[in-house]
Amino acid sequence: MRPILDLAREKLKGKRVFAVLSGKGGVGKSIVAAFWAMALPKSALIDLDLFNMSTVKLFGVEKLHEVDKEGIKPFEVDGVKFFSLGGIVGDRWVVLPGANEGGVAEALLAFADLAGVENVVVDMPPGTGEVLLTLARATPFTPIVVTTPSRAAVSVVRRLMDYLQEQSIAPEVLVVNMAYLMCKGEKIRPFGWPKELEDLKSRVKRVLELPLDPSLEDYIGNLAKYRGEVFQAVKKFVEYV
Amino acid sequence: MHEYSLAFSIVQSVDKWAREMGVYVKRVVVSVPSVAMLDLDILQEAYDMLKRESRLENSKLEVRVKSPTFKCRRCGYTFTDRETPLEEVRRKYGEEYPLHLIPELAPTFIRCPKCGSNDIEADLSIKVEEVETA
DSSP: OOHHHHHHHHHHTTSEEEEEEOSSSSSSHHHHHHHHHHHSTTEEEEEOOTTTOHHHHHHTOOSOOOEETTEEOOEEETTEEEEETHHHHOSSOOOOOHHHHHHHHHHHHHHBOOTTOOEEEEEOOSSSSHHHHHHHHHOOOEEEEEEOSOHHHHHHHHHHHHHHHHTTOOOSEEEEEEEEEEETTEEEOTTOOOHHHHHHHTTSSEEEEEEOOGGGGGGTTOGGGOOSHHHHHHHHHHHHO | OHHHHHHHHHHHHHHHHHHHHTOOEEEEEEEEEGGGOOOHHHHHHHHHHHTTTSTTTTOEEEEEEEOOOEEETTTOOEEOGGGSOHHHHHHHHGGGOHHHHOGGGHHHHOOOTTTOOOOEEOOOOOEEEEEEEO
């Protein structure tokens, strides 16, 4: 009997769970996950990137989560609900042997108070480690795979897609972050557009290309206020899908 | 207050099992790691409240608090929580003591007293050890 895992399963049952994934770090998963949650109604974001916990930084939260009889209360910033290990340990490093990672991720999923939430967006760590296995133990999920046009990212993301496909959860959505920027009305692709990326695109039903918006940097710490072109692109896509 | 969530998880798991097996439960034995510093009276109170209208309604909860043995994976030294700074961590965080919520976080706060590594292993999970049926 595994009471914490059972509780996680029960908490997530009947909810739509989106896992924002990438084989590669630094491609913008946390930003995409945050905007995905902001674009969906009745949503909550759970940050399972246990060693980076960037969600608290993105939304500018410096306090700890409150806990009551129903579990861990979400942080709420301008209507965006989210949970993060950063709200449990505070602003400090986290070091965990692999065997502990699953227990920590399971506990976050199990004890998050998801009352009134219908859509759960999970910000995943890069790669195919313990947290991905933990999420799969706890709930079915819709993978949202994120890459950049860089060949360094694309080759790693392809292997993740191969794995997901073998697990019968082949992603339907590919997000290409930092895909272009608009310059004098013209679409520029600063990182190119390798052939390997076309191969990845051909494996999914829908592709979301996100622009590079340098002004986004000004909103780190205040992300819930950002309504610029990257968010608008995610919102339009989520509404359409 | 975390004890309520924990009690809920125990009641839910055991009740689900009892329904599948077609049995009623008389006694549940749970082990919790000492590092979680749970309030056993609140855990008991929560259990007694949450077991109503379940297959555990007439059951008793027995909680065994286990002091984990920590083992450093770098130098091999083994030690107990008496050699850890957990009281200090508890004082620092107060009510929001992280290991109360998630005991598996221990290696983030505990270092090997001999070599200083955080590469520490220990059994820190909360387990249903025994279920006695009626």
